[in-house]
Amino acid sequence: MTHLVFVFGTLKEGFPNFATNRGKRVAGEFSTVERYPLYLIGERFSPWLVFSAGEGERVVGQVFEVDQAALDAMDVLERVTEADGYRRVSIAVQRVDGESRSELSVQAYVKAPEHFRVADVKAGPLGEYTMAHAGLYRSRASAG
Numbered sequence: 086m087t088h089l090v091f092v093f094g095t096l097k098e099g100f101p102n103f104a105t106n107r108g109k110r111v112a113g114e115f116s117t118v119e120r121y122p123l124y125l126i127g128e129r130f131s132p133w134l135v136f137s138a139g140e141g142e143r144v145v146g147q148v149f150e151v152d153q154a155a156l157d158a159m160d161v162l163e164r165v166t167e168a169d170g171y172r173r174v175s176i177a178v179q180r181v182d183g184e185s186r187s188e189l190s191v192q193a194y195v196k197a198p199e200h201f202r203v204a205d206v207k208a209g210p211l212g213e214y215t216m217a218h219a220g221l222y223r224s225r226a227s228a229g
Contacts, residue, residue, distance in 0.1 A: 090150075090156065100214075106159065107158065118188055119138040121143075123135075124206050
């Protein structure tokens with residue numbers, strides 16, 4: 086079974102954690118249908134998509150088709166079993182380039198609103214996580 090995963094941060098192609106993303110990229114650029122707040126958080130400048138629909142911006146990212154093993158590896162990276170980890174949820178995205186505006190239901194890694202603290206914000210809300218943002222990112226291993 087394959088899954089569609091929307092990546093907006095370090096799992097994007099060419100970004101710091103892309104090696105964990107062993108999926109096949111779906112052509113095009115995508116954005117969330119709903120607005121969500123995307124921030125750089127904490128000393129590691131981690132990208133957080135806070136699961137608060139209707140706030141923030143329509144976030145731009147990439148969609149990948151992944152098998153269960155790749156999804157499991159992403160779940161480990163995103164610490165979905167940890168109390169303070171990301172949560173994998175279903176959201177809707179649509180292509181922002183080309184003719185088709187049809188919506189896709191995808192999985193995305195989000196942070197629960199109750200984990201968000203304004204004091205931890207380094208930047209945002211953002212509409213897109215860029216290479217300049219990725220240059221500030223510190224992996225858990227390098228930050229530890």
